[in-house]
Amino acid sequence: MTIRLFFSPASPFVRKVMVAALERGVEIEKLPSAAWPVKRDPNIVRHNSTGKVPCLLLEDDSPVFDSRVITAYVDSVGTTGETIYPQDTRRFTVLTVEALGDGILEAALLHRYENVLRPEDKRWDDWARGQMEKVDSGLDDLEGRWFAAISDGFNAGSIAAACALGYLDFRFADKDWRSGRPRLADWFAQVSARPSMQATLPSA
Numbered sequence: 001m002t003i004r005l006f007f008s009p010a011s012p013f014v015r016k017v018m019v020a021a022l023e024r025g026v027e028i029e030k031l032p033s034a035a036w037p038v039k040r041d042p043n044i045v046r047h048n049s050t051g052k053v054p055c056l057l058l059e060d061d062s063p064v065f066d067s068r069v070i071t072a073y074v075d076s077v078g079t080t081g082e083t084i085y086p087q088d089t090r091r092f093t094v095l096t097v098e099a100l101g102d103g104i105l106e107a108a109l110l111h112r113y114e115n116v117l118r119p120e121d122k123r124w125d126d127w128a129r130g131q132m133e134k135v136d137s138g139l140d141d142l143e144g145r146w147f148a149a150i151s152d153g154f155n156a157g158s159i160a161a162a163c164a165l166g167y168l169d170f171r172f173a174d175k176d177w178r179s180g181r182p183r184l185a186d187w188f189a190q191v192s193a194r195p196s197m198q199a200t201l202p203s204a
Contacts, residue, residue: 003028003029003057003059004028005031005055006044007030007032009202009204011202013102013163015202018196019162019196020075021074025080026078038117047063056073068156082153084156093149093157096149097158098156098157100142100160101161103134104135104142105164107134107135108131108132108167110127112172114128114131115128138164142161143180147184147187162191162192165177170202
């Protein structure tokens with residue numbers, strides 16, 4: 001079975017899917033994409049009306065989106081390693097932490113769009129600040145309430161958290177998110193050495 005993915009080397013949500021695929025031994029063919037917040041790629045829109053990546057195409061061209069759905073699909077067809085979505089009492093904890101990681105990413109992306117894409121005279125500082133507050137409170141929760149969940153193996157929640165932290169290093173290099181979060185910083189250093197994380201390092 002050949003599955004294909006509209007791919008962007010800078011997208012943290014695409015990275016989530018690729019990390020999951022590598023962890024579970026699933027081959028994915030990368031399709032070029034030109035997804036952009038203000039100009040959609042018609043090749044993607046043909047399959048996913050939102051025009052967003054990631055968007056996976058099955059062998060019969062049936063689409064699967066968004067990143068959480070694709071990651072769950074990849075896990076379901078994986079042939080190596082353990083499931084990244086435990087089917088025991090940890091299941092909804094993992095799903096919740098995955099949602100938290102995605103929420104951190106969404107807020108970081110909105111902050112970046114506001115300060116990079118929007119014309120300078122139309123930027124809203126309070127909006128950008130509000131998005132970064134979401135990032136910071138999410139990181140505090142990963143350091144505290146949810147640390148045991150992300151450090152219990154390398155599950156879907158762990159992957160989402162790791163990709164969120166990687167995106168902050170990639171796009172917000174001047175943000176010192178590690179200060180005051182020693183457990184999260186140490187954990188990220190460890191998981192960043194995994195082959196799946198090394199193979200999916202973002203690029204502009």
